[in-house]
Amino acid sequence: MxxxxxxxxxxxxVLLAICTIAYPAMGVHQAVNPSKQQEAEARxxxxxxxxxxxxxxxxxxxxxxxxxxxxxxxFQTFATRPKSEAEWIQMRLDSFVCDHDLIVLGTFGTGTSHxxxxxxxxxxxxxxxxxxxxxxxxxxxVKVGNTITVAHTGGVMxxxxxxxxxxxxxxxxxFTAGExxxxxxxxxxxxxxxxxxxxxxxxxxxxxxxxxxxSFPHAPRIETLDKAxxxxxxxxxxxxxxxxxxxxxxxxxx
Numbered sequence: 001m002x003x004x005x006x007x008x009x010x011x012x013x014v015l016l017a018i019c020t021i022a023y024p025a026m027g028v029h030q031a032v033n034p035s036k037q038q039e040a041e042a043r044x045x046x047x048x049x050x051x052x053x054x055x056x057x058x059x060x061x062x063x064x065x066x067x068x069x070x071x072x073x074x075f076q077t078f079a080t081r082p083k084s085e086a087e088w089i090q091m092r093l094d095s096f097v098c099d100h101d102l103i104v105l106g107t108f109g110t111g112t113s114h115x116x117x118x119x120x121x122x123x124x125x126x127x128x129x130x131x132x133x134x135x136x137x138x139x140x141x142v143k144v145g146n147t148i149t150v151a152h153t154g155g156v157m158x159x160x161x162x163x164x165x166x167x168x169x170x171x172x173x174x175f176t177a178g179e180x181x182x183x184x185x186x187x188x189x190x191x192x193x194x195x196x197x198x199x200x201x202x203x204x205x206x207x208x209x210x211x212x213x214x215s216f217p218h219a220p221r222i223e224t225l226d227k228a229x230x231x232x233x234x235x236x237x238x239x240x241x242x243x244x245x246x247x248x249x250x251x252x253x254x
Contacts, residue, residue, distance in 0.1 A: 038114050038125075040190035041151045044197075047121035052164055062163040065121060067153065070170060070216065088220040090233050096201065097135060097237035098249040101187040102142060102194055105132035105205070108175045109147070113155025113166075122155035122166035125193070126175055128183065135238055137187050137194075138250070149193040150185060171199045172215045180205050182230070203230070 047067035055063050097103065109127035116123060129147050142148055153168040175181065184201035185194040196202055200218060204211035210230055212223035222230065241249050
């Protein structure tokens with residue numbers, strides 16, 4: 001029995017080390033009293049795990065909680081498959097542009113993690129310095145130079161002396177402070193912030209390269225485009241959406 005307990009402890013430490021590599025810049029943050037903003041955001045995220053307090057009561061060390069419920073990413077199903085990969089990608093971009101309130105290019109700061117309202121997971125508030133507004137939010141317009149808050153699943157916290165790491169298996173990794181990304185965001189009226197709920201609605205930009213955050217890439221592969229072609233496709237989608245947007249689409253163009 002002693003050997004089994006030791007083995008489980010080692011396994012937890014190995015998993016925590018692996019997750020720390022995958023989530024390098026989230027930092028470890030002390031728990032804080034939730035504000036109204038946090039209370040609103042905390043209801044939006046959960047996982048198929050036990051309550052964090054219950055897990056801590058059973059453990060003498062650090063813990064990792066996982067969300068293993070896989071998402072389809074909100075991908076729209078098309079009645080007829082497009083004739084080419086390029087056409088398929090453009091249709092996907094058209095759908096993403098229509099369905100999201102705000103589309104920006106911005107650079108991530110350091111995130112701060114909080115517990116979800118059901119105490120089964122963590123989420124993180126990420127500050128993002130906006131340098132380009134592609135599609136603006138009608139309810140909460142954003143300007144270049146603004147720093148917005150983006151709520152996102154997963155995170156790291158120090159709770160009662162234990163490090164708790166929450167990992168969503170839909171995402172291959174978390175964001176990194178200083179990383180510039182293209183973000184398709186949903187406005188959260190109750191908090192006045194924005195949410196990023198799908199691994200297919202964020203793309204890292206480094207030079208001409210586009211990177212995906214999805215653990216399970218979904219066709220069509222938007223990240224196979226270079227930056228120039230990706231931005232051209234989004235501009236085409238914004239133009240075809242119209243201003244004011246056509247019926248069924250969110251937001252307004254800058």
